Amino acid sequence: MARAARRKATIYDIATAAEASASTVSLVLNGTWARYRIKEDTAHRITEAAKTLGYNVNLTARGLRLSRSGLAGMILPHYRNRFFADLAEAFESEARQRGLCPIVVSTQREEAVEATVTRTLLAQRVEFLFITGVPNPEPLDRLCASATVPCVNIDLPGPGAPSVVSDNRAGARHLTNIMMEKVLRRGGSLEAFLYLGGVAGEYATDTRVAGFVDALRTKDIEPGPQSLALSGYPPGNARDALASYYDRHGRLPSGLFINSIAAFEGAIEFASRLPAAELEEFVACCFDWDPFAACLPFDVTMLRQDVETMMERAFDALKPEPQEDRPLVLVPAVLAGRKAAEL
Amino acid sequence: MARAARRKATIYDIATAAEASASTVSLVLNGTWARYRIKEDTAHRITEAAKTLGYNVNLTARGLRLSRSGLAGMILPHYRNRFFADLAEAFESEARQRGLCPIVVSTQREEAVEATVTRTLLAQRVEFLFITGVPNPEPLDRLCASATVPCVNIDLPGPGAPSVVSDNRAGARHLTNIMMEKVLRRGGSLEAFLYLGGVAGEYATDTRVAGFVDALRTKDIEPGPQSLALSGYPPGNARDALASYYDRHGRLPSGLFINSIAAFEGAIEFASRLPAAELEEFVACCFDWDPFAACLPFDVTMLRQDVETMMERAFDALKPEPQEDRPLVLVPAVLAGRKAAEL
């Protein structure tokens, strides 16, 4: 216990202990010793010494020598919903399978943070960077390009790098179709549909709205601007937008398309204050999944984005041959949760 | 555009471009040049060259030289609930404020993963490691100790390192008191309380159960083993445990104490299949918060663990003087969400 807080052991310490050179230690510890025909006895002495000294390789030194950090970077807005949480975990799992150490950093959707975090990750020499949920990834793509670090845009695409996104349009169409069917079966009106949340001009929102409109048009309904409440990300905005709709119409929409889970938080904040009877009269859907949201006391259909496949595609996009022919990869989303089973 | 994919610029490239030595470049780029009386003109030439070459410091090289990686490590089970998600974000924010790059890695509650991830982070030379949600952190604490890397146990404590946890007992007592009051006001029975979820023998569960028991005893009720369904973490287990209680008693418990959000997921899976009337007859609480869970169609009180304060305390525990006098820091949890406002 005497001098417990001494320096960490290095290959030089092992070399001394095992009476060999540092190079030999390196070769042995890297398992390349067979190729370099080092005597089994020597190898054994070295591994023993390493164990005794509690040796742990210094990846900083290795990284410097090899110009490979062994780090895989990803930035995302936050972890507070299942989409990003699952995305982060899928990323970690894929990175680890490839022998890389994942670094995931959240940026709270702040442009300044996005830029500084990207710069830091590039300075840490991450071997590539996944950029998730950034409305305009182009400046970040440029930063990566100037550092010659490959990157992929996820969820929100950009022209500066290969991009992987959910098939928003098809998914939204599907969700809307399901809502329409349900409303028709109840004898409700398709005219009173509302799209809630998201940001106009942003790829994900625009493509989902397009799918929503696609579906309604098949029933000869042309949703006007009053059917679109693109209130942004903050839950409070969605709550207020829904409250305002309720005030204007004296009731909830017959079909509510919720852009994403953040808007859902706001919607439910308002809706849960209404009498139970009113909730039974409407149908909702959300382009995201959450286990609790799926159990709320009204009819809600949720779509789960296929984050595992998205991650696989993102790693594919890193491969040597740049797939110039398909810089934008669409991944279908899947129905999820309790209500999905009933369909 | 000719030779775009060349090597990244180093201080040597800048030295060549600015006709100075690498040392001067380093001094200038680190802002220490005033102290080393380097001419303003030289400094200017160097910063210009750095900008032109798109220089970005190599933190791997710096880390090797300084024996400081600038990395802050944390492991946690997953990101899929607000507790861990918020913890991760609080950690990132605190780490960044200290000029460190946060590395958070999830371990899926698998011991093997916990060990290998810890080893990897130590090899990356993180400056310290926060160990979160690990039932038995001791082996990991030992790994850190043998690498002379400070660590802190969070959420689940251990004797091997300073620990920071929520004040589970006081929080559980508080929640139970609230439930008892509500049940009494409704004229219900305090005998039919159930504690659901958690793992017997695990610190968090045991201390929460203790608080639950504390509160009931003040009303002269001694909860027996039939009042404790410590079904573990998987939501499915909690669902089945609650279903089994329902089968045996023909109704839900009058007061349901849910150990954590994971068990809540299972509970709601079962409960949401019951008729609405049954849900109105019972009261629940949970030692965790979730925005959707708080809006479910029955009376639920949620406690939010104060992750921001927990993180502050964890960083405090890193300070030079080891606070041997209080190796276990208790952080009070706070009532949260919609129902909290009604109290």
Added chain:
DNA sequence: CGCGTTTGCTAAATAGATTTAGCTGTAAAA
């Protein structure tokens, strides 16, 4: 002029690993 100080900068050591070239001698292949 001589001695000491200040200015402005650089050479060299250092951090901990990886990898290539090479040491010396023998035996097999060309």
Added chain:
DNA sequence: TTTTACAGCTAAATCTATTTAGCAAACGCG
């Protein structure tokens, strides 16, 4: 006979940034 392969290992170069010791020129002062 010459070349090559092999044995088992090590010295030395390399990766990039930091930091200290110290050099040369200019300057000050009596």
